[in-house]
Amino acid sequence: MLDKTIKNFNINFNALNANNTFSSGDLLTGQISFDLSKATKIRSIKMCLAGKADVHWTSGSKKNKRHYYAKIDFFNLTSMILQEGAVGGPANFPPGRHVYPFTCQIPQGDFPSSFHGPHGQIAYNLTVGIDRPWRMSKEFVTELNMVHHIDCNQPELMSPLSGSNSMNVCSLSCVSGLITMRGSVEKKGFKCGETITINCEFANGSSRTVIPKAKLKQKQLYFTREGAQRRLIVKNLVSVAGLPLSAHTSDFQSDLMLTIPAESSLTISNCSILRVEYEIELTLCPRASPNMAVLFPIILCDIHSIPHGKDLLYPGCHEFPFNFQFPLQEMPSSFTGSVGKVVYLLETKLSRSMRLSTKDTTKIPFVTKPCDMSEDLMIPQHNSKNKKMHMFNSGTVAMDVKIEKSGFFPGEGLKISAYIQNNSSRQIKPKYCIYRKHSFFARGKRRLDTKDLLKEVGEPIPPSASVTVNRVITIPPDMEPSILNCEILKVEYRLRVYLDIKYDSDPQIKFPITILQVYQSSAVPVNRPATSTGYEFGAFGYQNPTPWGAFSTPQPFEPPPSYEDHVGYPSLMDFSSKK
Incomplete structure (x- = not known):
């Protein structure tokens, strides 16, 4: 069984911040590690970084049950960490610990934050698959916590919100009195764990006691791809009640404090099949009468200062840095012959809405890593x-x-x-x-x-x-x-x-x-093993002369060494390899 051969498989990331979150354009570095209980042949180790959203819910029951679903793929990038290639057979891995660093860049784009709900999810997964001869491919999956950064320079997020409402309370056929309330919050954008202060002003002209309350509500909306059907889930995350307001009381001021749960999901408004919204509901609750409410829609976000027009390119020259890593395997050097070649290409594609994509390709002069003289x-x-x-x-x-x-x-x-x-x-x-x-x-x-x-x-x-x-x-x-x-x-x-x-x-x-490939430091290595200097010749005329030296039987390709001691990782991305 594969599980008995490959043990302690781990995918570790280098954290970019204290919350261990990632966003579009971030450079993701880390390492995969596993233990082999015995010598094992492995054809390839493949890494896939994918982001997607999917929703599914049902209505009705039994024979009248109907299913609604939709799915969106944001990106799907594949890279070969190790591949059975030019050597013509699987790599033979010795037993023990194996560690391989990796580097990849999350694509630039307007991607929603990670989310898991009862009828859908937005997930960003890094999957590492190990393929062995005559075995089912084994995949190991870990999820990235993606965050969609909000531009805190937007005036809308920093502007205060306010609202008011009033109601006449009736007692049988007589009017008991007018109840009014006014509330405000200091801004619209908040972070998880932040405390919201609601400034309240009340006037109770009725003969009844009223109780002010405030609650934070989360609304989850799931849509089909065409938007024809939707499913709404409302959750009360936290609530607080103020002091009772006695009858015939005017100009009563109070502050209600709501602390946003630290584990709350962020607002999602940039996905067509799944949305997450938040609102503060301020209510006055008279006895034996309907509640009176004022709603404050807020945005729960990981506030981050970014320049305006992130996805809009203005006239002029634009430069975008990138990183990628060649797979850790033995690959032939670049070569061009009369009827064949070994070529390594880097392709860049520029996609625009309502336009044909523009591509550009350049050749990478790849050279096999120099090695010491073998026996x-x-x-x-x-x-x-x-x-x-x-x-x-x-x-x-x-x-x-x-x-x-x-x-x-x-x-x-x-x-x-x-x-x-x-x-x-x-x-x-x-x-x-x-x-x-x-x-x-x-x-x-x-x-x-x-x-x-x-x-x-x-x-x-x-x-x-x-x-x-x-x-x-x-x-x-x-x-x-x-x-x-x-x-x-x-x-x-x-x-x-x-x-x-x-x-x-x-x-x-x-x-x-x-x-052999020369070292960059010198054309000929300095420290080479000494060779024999004595020459002894045998008699002529032998049909099969005794060889003075001969090639030994070719050994199977050895896998790359452990890289767990490396501090810096080679730069990468992309993630396709060519033989």
Whole structure:
């Protein structure tokens, strides 16, 4: 079971404020972590950031029951943290703790605040999915507390509210007297946990005692997409009662205090299928008579000062910073060949109402992260070849060649040592060539493109002579690195050592070499493992000479290391990756 293999999965965010809330345009950083109880193959780790609103309610019962629902998607962004890609198989994760940082940016937009009600919700979720071979994909979901900031510069929010009402109280067929009240609050916009002061003035001309009361009411309105149907829920959040007002009392002033619950939802007025409104109801309650009320609509918000016209761009140059993170996986470097390429693109889209979207794309020159020389690349290579002359020549020639390793950096010297026996009747010349191989694969077929990059010629070797030749060939500094981690194309290099014989075919030996990505600090790493310097050659004529060095069996791709000790995270967003 997946739950027994993957344990203690956590998605942690770096808080931007004391309330741990987020809003549109915020940069979200954090890390995902999990424990593996055993070695596990994982195809991909995908992260999805989505915002949506949905409502649903029913009316009637049994056979006459009807369902009403609506849904709006605000955004849906996907990013690959780790993906089975060019290496051609799932990554093999060792048991233990694994930590991966992430960075993403919440889109700019007029998004409503998070809300959960009995008939609908507005939710912003970050979902991380882990896909394993032959297993159901497992998803872990955490919710963001999104807040729609209100511009506190609006005069409407800072203006006081006031209202009045009056009523004649009747006793049987006689008029008992006139009751009047006037109330005011200092402003319209409030924050959760804030105390509202209601200034009240009463006049009780009746013969009855009246009691002033105040309550904070929440109204939840749910709509279908067309707005044809709606459902209203009214909740009394908090109430307070003042001192009783005796009969025939005039010019009585009192202040009622209402404290807004700290966990209250914010006002939502920017969603077409769900609205949340608040109002203060000030009432006078005469005995044996209907209540008299004054209503004050208020806005409950997380007040934040923002410039006017946030979504309106004025003439001139506009710049918008962005961040994104490349997936933490082994990906090939950018490459362009005759019939194939590896390209990383960044696309930007500008959307306007009633207009066609404008897109712009730019290429990102991606380079595989440089790595230290592996043990496999430090193993020396050795091979031998002998040939019997034909036609216009007689005798035999033989060579035994070795190179110190198979991994090289651009600008580095490639050392070749060859023992050559010329037992023929002709003069021969040793020659050296580094050539490139571009291989393209599709539908079981391969397209090969080769090109000689560098050629060098050694000193002639006369007939009946044996010579040990040492040669150093400098790798061109502008040579592009090898690409061996892509399923549909490869960039490979070979060293060809051959003997130039007139009027006969040339015996040759080929060695595969790997060109590594250079470090930015220097063209050739300073601290490299030492290589063997002694050269010992065996006898010629072996059909299968004992190798002086050979490539070991390729090991499975190792997952990226733990990043839990990192303080700064690489910048990201977007969230699609290309192989």
